[in-house]
Amino acid sequence: MSQSIKLSSLFLCLCLTSIAGARTAADEPKPKPENTISVKLAEPVPAQKFEPAPKFSITDVTDRSGNPQPMVVFKDRGGLFLDRQPTAILREAIDDSLKSANLRADDPGSADLTVRLYLFHFGLAQGSGLDFFSKVEFSAMVKNPKTGESQEVKATGTAIARGAVRKKNIQKNVEENLQEALKDATRNFLRGVQLKEAINSLWKAPDASPVASGMVDSKTANTGNHQ
Amino acid sequence: MRMWMAVLCVCLMSLAGTARAKESKAEFKTVEAKHFKEAEGVELSPAFSDYFYAELRNELTKAKLASEIVGEGEAVDDADAATSGVISGTITEYKKGSVVKSALIGFGAGLRSLKMDADVVRRSDSENLCVLHVHIRIDPRWNEKIMAKAAARQMVNEMKKALKERKAA
Numbered sequence: 334m335s336q337s338i339k340l341s342s343l344f345l346c347l348c349l350t351s352i353a354g355a356r357t358a359a360d361e362p363k364p365k366p367e368n369t370i371s372v373k374l375a376e377p378v379p380a381q382k383f384e385p386a387p388k389f390s391i392t393d394v395t396d397r398s399g400n401p402q403p404m405v406v407f408k409d410r411g412g413l414f415l416d417r418q419p420t421a422i423l424r425e426a427i428d429d430s431l432k433s434a435n436l437r438a439d440d441p442g443s444a445d446l447t448v449r450l451y452l453f454h455f456g457l458a459q460g461s462g463l464d465f466f467s468k469v470e471f472s473a474m475v476k477n478p479k480t481g482e483s484q485e486v487k488a489t490g491t492a493i494a495r496g497a498v499r500k501k502n503i504q505k506n507v508e509e510n511l512q513e514a515l516k517d518a519t520r521n522f523l524r525g526v527q528l529k530e531a532i533n534s535l536w537k538a539p540d541a542s543p544v545a546s547g548m549v550d551s552k553t554a555n556t557g558n559h560q
Numbered sequence: 561m562r563m564w565m566a567v568l569c570v571c572l573m574s575l576a577g578t579a580r581a582k583e584s585k586a587e588f589k590t591v592e593a594k595h596f597k598e599a600e601g602v603e604l605s606p607a608f609s610d611y612f613y614a615e616l617r618n619e620l621t622k623a624k625l626a627s628e629i630v631g632e633g634e635a636v637d638d639a640d641a642a643t644s645g646v647i648s649g650t651i652t653e654y655k656k657g658s659v660v661k662s663a664l665i666g667f668g669a670g671l672r673s674l675k676m677d678a679d680v681v682r683r684s685d686s687e688n689l690c691v692l693h694v695h696i697r698i699d700p701r702w703n704e705k706i707m708a709k710a711a712a713r714q715m716v717n718e719m720k721k722a723l724k725e726r727k728a729a
Contacts, residue, residue, distance in 0.1 A: 489610075521631040525634055527633060529635060
C-alpha cells in the first residue's frame with residue numbers, strides 16, 4: 334500500500350515538474366515580425382574634420398557584452414527583439430558615417446588606419462522604472478597597419494525615453510531610444526578628442542607631394558647644368 | 561473688416577517675431593556634460609553615474625540652455641569655444657536612509673539624501689560661470705534612479721537661476 338502511495342506521489346511530482354517546464358518554455362518570448370525592431374541611424378553622423386584626413390577601415394567587431402541573448406532587448410510583454418546582431422548594427426552605423434565624411438578606405442588594404450571595435454553594451458540598461466534608459470558602449474582599437482602601433486578610443490551613448498504602457502508604444506519608444514543611443518555613441522566616437530589624439534599620434538600625412546618633388550628634381554638638374 | 565484683418569496680420573507677425581527671438585536666445589552654443597566624480601565614502605551603484613549623466617543631458621536639452629548638448633570628451637569648434645560651457649561636478653555625500661526610521665518617526669527622519677557640487681565653466685578660458693550646490697532628499701523606499709532624476713532637474717534649475725543672476729549683475 335505504502336509502495337503505491339510513494340509511486341503515485343512520485344508520478345504527481347513528475348507531472349508538476351513537466352507542467353512547470355512547459356509553462357516556462359511557453360513564457361520564453363520568440364522573435365516574430367511584430368515584435369522585432371530595426372535599429373539604424375536615420376542619417377550618418379557628421380565626423381570631425383581632419384587636415385589631412387586619413388582613411389579608415391573597420392576590420393572586425395567583437396561582442397564583449399557577455400549577454401547570452403544579444404538580440405533580446407526587452408523580455409516582458411511578449412518580448413522585443415533586434416532584427417540583426419548588435420555588432421552588425423554598430424558596424425553599419427560607423428561605416429556609413431565614415432563613408433559620408435569621406436574617411437572610409439575603398440578597400441581594407443589601402444587604409445591608413447584600421448579600427449577594431451569591441452562592443453560592451455547595446456540595449457536597455459537599468460533605469461528608474463518610469464522610463465526607458467538605453468546605453469551603447471564600445472571601445473575602438475585604432476591601429477596603424479604599417480607601424481603596428483595602436484591606441485584605444487572609448488565611446489558611450491545614452492538616451493532616455495518616456496515609459497509606455499501599451500505594447501505598441503513600448504516598441505516605438507524603445508526603438509527610438511536605442512536609435513538615439515546609437516547615434517550618441519557614434520557621435521561620441523567620431524567627434525571625440527580621443528580619436529583626434531589617436532590619429533595625431535599614430536598617423537602622419539605623407540608631406541612630399543609628387544609635384545613638389547618634381548620641382549625639386551628639376552631645380553637640382555638646373556643647378557647641375559650651371560656647374 | 562479690412563482694418564481688422566490688417567490689425568490681425570500685424571499681431572500675428574509680431575508674435576512670430578517674438579517666437580523667433582526666443583528660439584535663438586540660447587545661453588550657450590554648446591554645453592558639455594561630464595560624468596560626476598564620487599567623493600570618498602560615497603557608495604552608489606555604478607549604474608547611477610551613467611543614469612545621472614544621461615538625465616542631466618536630457619534636462620539640459622529640455623531647458624534649452626544651449627543650442628547643442630555634446631557628450632563627454634567631444635571636440636568643439638574653436639570658433640564656438642567662447643560661447644560654450646562645460647559642467648562637471650562631484651557627489652559629495654550620499655546617505656542611504658532608513659525605512660524603519662522613516663516609517664516610525666517620520667517628519668523627514670531616515671530619508672535618503674544626496675549632496676552634489678558642480679561647476680559651470682567657459683570652455684575657451686575655463687572661467688567659472690557659476691557654482692551649484694544641490695541637496696536632494698527622497699523616501700528610502702524609492703529607487704536611486706528617481707533621486708538622479710530629481711537631482712538633474714534641480715541642478716539645471718539652479719544653473720538657470722545662477723546664470724540669470726550673473727547676467728543681471
